[in-house]
Amino acid sequence: MTEPVRATLAAVAKLAGVSPSTASLAFNGSGPVAEATRERVRQAALELGYDGPDPRARSLRRGRSGIIGVVLEEALREAFRDPMNLAMLDGIADVTGAAGNSLLLLTESAGPGSALVDAPIDAAVLFGCSPVVDDKVRIVQKRGIPVVAIEGRPLPGVVDVGLDSREATRALAAHLHDLGHRRVALVTLELDRDRHRGVLNPARIDRATSFTALERIRGAQEVYPSIGGVATLGSTIDEGRLAGHALLDPGAGEAAERPTAIIAQSDLLAAGVIRAAHELGLDVPGDLSVVGFDGVRVDDPLVPELTTMVQPGLEKGRAAGRALVDLLAGREARSVAFTSAFRRGATTARAR
Incomplete structure (x- = not known):
């Protein structure tokens, strides 16, 4: 059984009566395209079953996957029970998503083998509350891709988002x-x-x-x-x-x-x-x-x-996200450090 032929942007442009470049701008919601033209392109795409530019082809043209790896040590069911992990992930996604990147969550352990060796990522952010983060830094650096560590040990070539x-x-x-x-x-x-x-x-x-x-x-x-x-x-x-x-x-x-x-x-x-x-x-x-x-x-x-x-978990995540965006754009990114604030609650009292 043969695979169905995937509709192309050129076919959408032809059906809508516009140039391929106009169809691309209309489909992606960018550029000065009249609303009526944009609607014709949308209708043509719907009729042909066109879902958007092939992400594989786009990656080849850009030379990048558009994906940032987020390395967690625990299984996701455990990582997502920790509100601090969620706050940092929210912060990273806030910044990197707005810059057109997606996140790939990688669960790593201290055992042999690592998904970081060949994961389709452009950069990596490592959560430093881990006993094996130094090993992961070495793997990423061998690939020559940018790496940011949250609360990691200060290492050459690694942007650190630190805490006191x-x-x-x-x-x-x-x-x-x-x-x-x-x-x-x-x-x-x-x-x-x-x-x-x-x-x-x-x-x-x-x-x-x-x-x-x-x-x-x-x-x-x-x-x-x-x-x-x-x-x-x-x-x-x-x-x-x-x-x-x-x-x-x-x-x-x-x-x-x-x-x-x-x-x-x-x-x-x-x-x-x-x-x-x-x-x-x-x-x-x-x-x-x-x-x-x-x-x-x-x-x-x-x-x-x-x-x-x-x-400040959310701000730590956003700082990591900004560093990743800067590194991917070829700009310098500096390590930053955050401070914690003491909060007196109801769980301490004078010793008896």
Whole structure:
């Protein structure tokens, strides 16, 4: 069975009684074309079943696909549960879409192989809260295409959209210290390529490859030099709950040794810690103070307004989008850095 012949722009122009260039301008909604002419072209396209210029041919003419790859480490079902990921994606799409680009979401892991090797993309943006982002940067740079990293480790040839993770976490730790807390623990984002939960100790920190998680650890250490805790598999409420039980469950140690405060490296992790505290009969903030990071809305009736650092996720995404557009146009793009704002919520109180 033969494939149906695809209608062409030339055929549409002939049927509408206009030149191919006029038909192109009319079909794409650009240029000085009379409305009556535009309508004739639309009707001709409808009659012939013409859906628009062949994207493959357009890509060949331009030498580009018109696609920007957005690299996420989690499965999409997990990535889309994190409001911070959604805010950054919205910001990227706002800018790149207006410039005529589409986004291709790529889910990557620490395993062998990478879609980045041959994905049909003109540029890539990497979310830096990942233990393997440096590996992905090397893959993209080998292809010679522009790359932007959000909260990535500063690397040559990479435009970075940064955040004051270290300074912001130090401010959270100082807040807890001012409230009299001395037994404080961390619940971190995913730390390294090994992908396993575990006790946070100096050896684990030395092996860590996630720049964002490390920066937030360093900030806490400036106030609590010997701070320990638990490393998770990422920013989810379930992971925070597991970490909370590991730190707070009576079976994990004597009650007198339990932390009186926990610094969670995301609001979703903080919400999970609070849920674990409730399940163990602990009052927040009476028995346990909890701070988060991000400033996102957490839809959980057990979680009051968090004490947290509010970061500008949407603006970070827009900054990444602007950098990508500039790079694709052959213009210089500079790294930028954003700051977080402290928000006192209902999850911290003076240590008992």
